[in-house]
Structure formats: structure tokens, C-alpha cells
Amino acid sequence: MDLGGFSRDDLTPEQIAEQAALYGPFTQAVRDLVDATIRTTVPADDVRAAQAEIEAITERLRSSQLPGAFGVRFNPEGRGRPWGNSVVGLRNPIAPPLVIEHDPEGSGRVWTDFHLGAAYEGPPSLVHGGVLSMILDQMLGEAAGSGGRPGMTGTLTLIYRQGTPLGPLRGEAWIDRAEEYKTWAKGHLIGPDGVTVEAEGVFILPRWARDLLPERGQERPKYFE
Numbered sequence: 001m002d003l004g005g006f007s008r009d010d011l012t013p014e015q016i017a018e019q020a021a022l023y024g025p026f027t028q029a030v031r032d033l034v035d036a037t038i039r040t041t042v043p044a045d046d047v048r049a050a051q052a053e054i055e056a057i058t059e060r061l062r063s064s065q066l067p068g069a070f071g072v073r074f075n076p077e078g079r080g081r082p083w084g085n086s087v088v089g090l091r092n093p094i095a096p097p098l099v100i101e102h103d104p105e106g107s108g109r110v111w112t113d114f115h116l117g118a119a120y121e122g123p124p125s126l127v128h129g130g131v132l133s134m135i136l137d138q139m140l141g142e143a144a145g146s147g148g149r150p151g152m153t154g155t156l157t158l159i160y161r162q163g164t165p166l167g168p169l170r171g172e173a174w175i176d177r178a179e180e181y182k183t184w185a186k187g188h189l190i191g192p193d194g195v196t197v198e199a200e201g202v203f204i205l206p207r208w209a210r211d212l213l214p215e216r217g218q219e220r221p222k223y224f225e
Contacts, residue, residue, distance in 0.1 A: 005071035007074075008075070009073050009074075009075060011073075012075070023091045027090065027093050031093040031119075033054075035117055069084055070084025100142050103146065107174070107175075109147075109172075109175075110139060110174070112170070114168075116166055116167070116169060132189060136158065136171070136199040136201075137156050137199075140173045140200075141185070141203055142173065143173040143174050144175060147183075149183035152204055153201055153203060153204075157201070158198065158199045162194075164197060165191055167192075170190040171188070173186065174186060181205040182205075183204075
């Protein structure tokens with residue numbers, strides 16, 4: 001069965017922790033390199049020398065590669081690792097990354113405090129609107145999944161209230177309502193001067209996931225009032 005990029009492996013929690021300890025700092029080093037690349041003012045000869053070193057490192061890393069994207073890996077205990085994700089991926093230097101907190105009561109409410117630097121600039125000193133959309137898409141999807149209503153984005157609507165400055169930000173999202181295999185979630189991003197972007201999205205449980213429900217003794221997903 002095609003699980004849309006989801007795959008199981010047999011890593012233990014200890015092995016997962018070891019990999020996180022290895023790849024987390026490595027990815028952060030590449031993230032720091034991106035920031036330094038944007039803001040460097042070193043002489044031209046230093047730029048050329050750095051380029052040669054980076055190309056050599058890239059060739060070294062290319063000597064053994066995954067055949068495609070990372071996808072989402074999960075172990076026998078069901079612990080998922082979306083480490084290639086462009087918002088929360090531990091192994092993706094494009095990701096800020098966000099560490100999203102979930103309400104332990106399973107209400108579908110999530111939140112995160114994060115920082116966006118020079119790599120995410122759109123208008124001068126402001127975050128690119130597309131980056132904000134990407135982050136809110138992830139936040140709303142996490143809210144749906146946290147409340148037991150996982151799904152893929154069907155629609156996403158944003159209202160940009162004001163410019164979002166680079167620097168420290170907060171995101172919040174929650175489930176608004178649910179119906180059959182659809183979940184409506186809402187959220188917003190908050191800057192130093194209040195809410196900067198509001199979002200609402202519809203998330204739809206994929207057909208392959210619906211087909212798994214009978215195997216788990218469920219007729220359909222849990223509803224929310």
C-alpha cells in the first residue's frame with residue numbers, strides 16, 4: 001500500500017536519540033552557513049576559497065545518499081520523524097526549525113515560539129509572505145493531527161494584518177470544527193506588535209489513511225463537537 005512517503009523502520013528510541021544528537025547539530029551548522037552566506041562581507045578571495053571548500057564538502061556528502069526525499073519515518077512504537085520537513089525537519093537546514101508544543105489533553109491546540117533570521121526575508125527586514133503561509137500551513141496541520149484529526153491541506157486562507165518582522169515570533173493554532181473526514185483549523189502568528197497573520201484551513205484525511213481505519217477497529221475518525 002502506498003502510504004504517501006510514510007515508512008516504518010526498526011530503530012529503537014535510543015537509536016533515534018543518537019541520530020538526533022548527530023544530525024541536529026550538523027544541520028544547524030549548515031543553517032548557520034546559510035545565514036553567514038547572506039550577510040558576509042569578507043574579501044572576494046575568501047568567498048572563492050569558501051566556495052571551493054563547500055563544493056568539496058558537498059561532493060563528500062553526495063557519496064552516499066537516500067534515493068529520494070526523507071519522507072516520514074516511524075518506528076514500531078509509532079514515533080514519527082518528519083526530519084525532512086521544511087518547517088519542523090531536524091535534518092532540513094531550510095527549516096527554522098519550529099518546535100511545536102501540543103496540548104497534552106488532546107484538544108487540538110498547539111503553539112510555538114521561534115526565530116526567523118535573514119534567510120526568510122521578503123520585504124526589507126520583514127518575513128516573506130510565502131514563508132509565513134508555509135509555517136501556518138504546518139501549524140494548522142499539527143493542530144488537526146494533535147486533536148486526532150490528521151489530514152492533508154485542502155485549502156488554506158490567510159489574512160495579512162501587518163508586516164511580520166524578522167526575529168522572535170509566536171505561532172498558535174487550534175481545531176475550529178470537524179465533519180466526516182474534514183477538519184477546519186485556525187491559527188495566527190504574533191510579532192512584537194500583536195497578530196500579524198491569521199489563517200484558516202481545511203485538512204482532509206487521505207484515502208489510504210481511511211482504508212487503515214477498519215484495521216484499527218475504527219469506522220471513521222473521532223468527531224469533535
